[in-house]
Amino acid sequence: ETGVTQTPRHLVMGMTNKKSLKCEQHLGHNAMYWYKQSAKKPLELMFVYSLEERVENNSVPSRFSPECPNSSHLFLHLHTLQPEDSALYLCASSQDGPSTNEKLFFGSGTQLSVL
Amino acid sequence: DAKTTQPNSMESNEEEPVHLPCNHSTISGTDYIHWYRQLPSQGPEYVIHGLTSNVNNRMASLAIAEDRKSSTLILHRATLRDAAVYYCIQGSGAGSYQLTFGKGTKLSVIP
Numbered sequence: 001e002t003g004v005t006q007t008p009r010h011l012v013m014g015m016t017n018k019k020s021l022k023c024e025q026h027l028g029h030n031a032m033y034w035y036k037q038s039a040k041k042p043l044e045l046m047f048v049y050s051l052e053e054r055v056e057n058n059s060v061p062s063r064f065s066p067e068c069p070n071s072s073h074l075f076l077h078l079h080t081l082q083p084e085d086s087a088l089y090l091c092a093s094s095q096d097g098p099s100t101n102e103k104l105f106f107g108s109g110t111q112l113s114v115l
Numbered sequence: 116d117a118k119t120t121q122p123n124s125m126e127s128n129e130e131e132p133v134h135l136p137c138n139h140s141t142i143s144g145t146d147y148i149h150w151y152r153q154l155p156s157q158g159p160e161y162v163i164h165g166l167t168s169n170v171n172n173r174m175a176s177l178a179i180a181e182d183r184k185s186s187t188l189i190l191h192r193a194t195l196r197d198a199a200v201y202y203c204i205q206g207s208g209a210g211s212y213q214l215t216f217g218k219g220t221k222l223s224v225i226p
Binding site: 002004035042043045090092101103104105106107108109 | 151157158161166206214217
């Protein structure tokens, strides 16, 4: 148990659906992240929030829309996805930032399949 | 792109030490070296990190070369639960969140 909880663990959606991934951290951290892990590819950083403000957006398509209503919750809203978006989506948090001296705490991820 | 180079895979016998190497030749003076591992069906897990000096914790030891262009993660006694993909990551400097993961080293532990 890392203190970072992601729901759902698995999600299957059609290309015309709208769904949301949820992440909650119980660690009192100030920064939260979304990563994407495709099969046989390294983890890719998608979005970073620090104190509920987005501080990094790594050229992610607009069909992915993040939301951070407070420092404990992070959402990733999905709409009109493509089959190539099928991947493991990981949420992480860290105490403070920005700094690469920070430890990241990851959730177990949501395995997304787009049909 | 990842700034580190690691072997794709390694094997170890159970209860023997494991030395996982990593090259980070472009590292700057303020870049930390991080190690994470990812077990099957889980998110990555922090292992250890350091800047210049060797570091020890309950999970592992990190040996950093004097020129900081390479480092070695040391698992003192491998167990079957240590079988995972191990990522060596070079932090990209203060003011950035970019911990860029590479492909890592897949460690297999043989009973």
